[in-house]
Amino acid sequence: MTRAVLSIGSNLGDRLAHLRSVVAGLGARVVAVSPVYSTPPWGGVEQDDYLNAVVVVDDPERAAIDWLRHGQRLEQAADRVREVRWGARTLDVDVIWCADRGHDEWIAVSSADPELTLPHPQAHRRAFVLIPWQDVEPDATLEVDGRAQAITDLLDELPAAERLGVRRTELTLLHDTEGSASCS
Template sequence: MTRAVLSIGSNLGDRFAYLQSVVDGLRPFLVAVSPVYETAAWGVEDQPDFLNAVVVVAADDVDEWGWLRRGQALENAAGRVREKRWGPRTLDVDVVTVDGVTSEHPELLLPHPGAHERATVLIPWLDVEPDAVLPGHGPVAALKFSSEGVRRREDLVLSGGVNS
């Protein structure tokens, strides 16, 4: 059985509904669903704030490429258009890690580059897996990252049937 950590985010349209669409689309595989957080955009900063969460999934017949393809299918269903790197998007589904696999393939870098610095990934991940370990970086709880501007949205709860 492979276990994957996926980071999900949206800053266009009905942001919460797009996050919920991922949870709904991955429901048979869900292990955990984090709380929702709101954060300012980075990279291209002149854009709306993001809603972010993390889902942990597991399946017998899905490898790292399978999780990537499932995430891309969910992005496509949400009308994701890739016009500008780090630009606004209806939905972003990033594969953070899959069973400690490392990959330098241009289509699938694992663990996800920059995940070790991104509060938008690390804070929600720690909510659902306090003992999480990011391959190549160690225990997530021991990583140094800024949580400035990361706001937990108590009013938004993803309905996943696990940890929700």
């Protein structure tokens, strides 16, 4: 069984509908869904603010690369266009962290493959990933420079302006009739 943390974001079109399409497209694999946050764009390209969230998923039949491929299919279904690095997008689905089930614990997957680097090489620098992740897995750790670090500690290391730019909204990714996943 693999468990993955997916960071999802949208700043074009019906942003909330795009994020909800991810939760719907993952179905019963969804373990937890964070609140939705409004965040400024990251990467220096002029564009509108994003809606961001984190989705935790698991599936006994999936490997890390399968989560990437599934995310790419969801992006394609949302008409994602890749023209400008860190540019505006209808939907972005990033695999942040993935683990295999060990005897009695999750064992984080590491990958230096250019197609899927794990853990995500920039996650520890992005409050829009860490804050929603902390909502659903407050004790999570992320390997940075070969050392597992609590995401709470990684957040503390970010500039205050970075953290304060991530603003929780009243929006939700789950409809009231959906009870299979937790949502704050």
